[in-house]
Amino acid sequence: MxxxxxxxxxxxxxxxxxxxxxxxxxxxxxxxxxxxxxxxxxxxxxxxxKGKNGLLEHLVSKFYEGYLDVIDQCYQKCTESPKLSLMAIVEELLRYQYENRRLARFVHREVTLDSTLIRQVMMTYLAKEKYYLLNLLERGMRANQFKQVDIPHFLVQFKSLINMPFLQPQYMYEVLHINPYEEYFVKQYSKQLVSWLEQILFQKNEKQSND
The missing domain is CATH 1.10.10.60 (Homeodomain-like)
Structure with a gap:
């Protein structure tokens, strides 16, 4: 104990x-x-x-366990509306990463490297993230809440937009005049991402269908 x-x-x-x-x-x-x-x-x-490498594994696991827990909670809360679920994921993932911004920046940077640990992460945490988002997109298309988009390309764009502020905060400030380290960041940037989703994914007058 x-x-x-x-x-x-x-x-x-x-x-x-x-x-x-x-x-x-x-x-x-x-x-x-x-x-x-x-x-x-x-x-x-x-x-x-068990040493520095074990510490690295702990940090990466700690980050992604929290990250996936956010996605899971949003996914479970809005089971009847993929649209609401995706909007909740946007805001809560940004909030989680903002609250753990130093860890988020390190992990996202580390994931760009080719190592045994990162390959394991890709097979476990990132594969599970892909499963959640893929399932959500397919449900939204069947329910006519989402347009028929190229899912792989959408996932790449979505993930890039979610993680970019914590990898390149200075660039975000120069381009969007948003500072990922300020308190207003989550609210302001999540609105911009929802606006992007409305343009490329959300149906304007969606008609609900049986899921």
Whole structure:
């Protein structure tokens, strides 16, 4: 059973790793630096995470478990309306990533690399994300809430728009004049994404059909 002190130490290590991996990169950060910033012993990192690679796996898993939980909750809440479900996913995924923006930036950047860990992530977390969104789009088309779009291309565009603010915050500010690190970001950007969905996906006068 973990004590409060042990929990705090573990959380401090996680926070220190997220900060350093973002600022110095994963390969450029040593276990000693993480321990120093976390005010912990190197042995703690070995004990809790089995080393730096285990810490990386923990961070990626932590992020995607929360990410998929958001999608699942939105999916379950709006079972009768794919449109409402997708709109909820947009807002809540942006909120989740905003609240975990340092972790989101690191994980999205790490996913661009070719490694055994990332291939495992693609096979588990990202495959499950694709399943949810694919199922939602197909349901929406059958219900005449969505236009008949090229699903693979839509998924690529959708995911890019959801994640782009946390990978390229400066570019978002230059182009859209939105700062992903400000409190108003989620509300403002989610409105823009819904507007985009209305143009390319949502039927203007949808007629409900049996799902």
């Amino acid at each position: 973990q004590t409060k002190t042990n929990t705090v130490t573990k959380e401090n290590i996680v926070d220190a790793a997220i900060f350093l991996f973002n600022t110095k990169g994963y390969t450029g950060t040593s276990v000693r630096e993480i321990a120093k910033r976390a005010n912990a012993n190197i042995a703690h990192i070995s004990y809790y995470f």
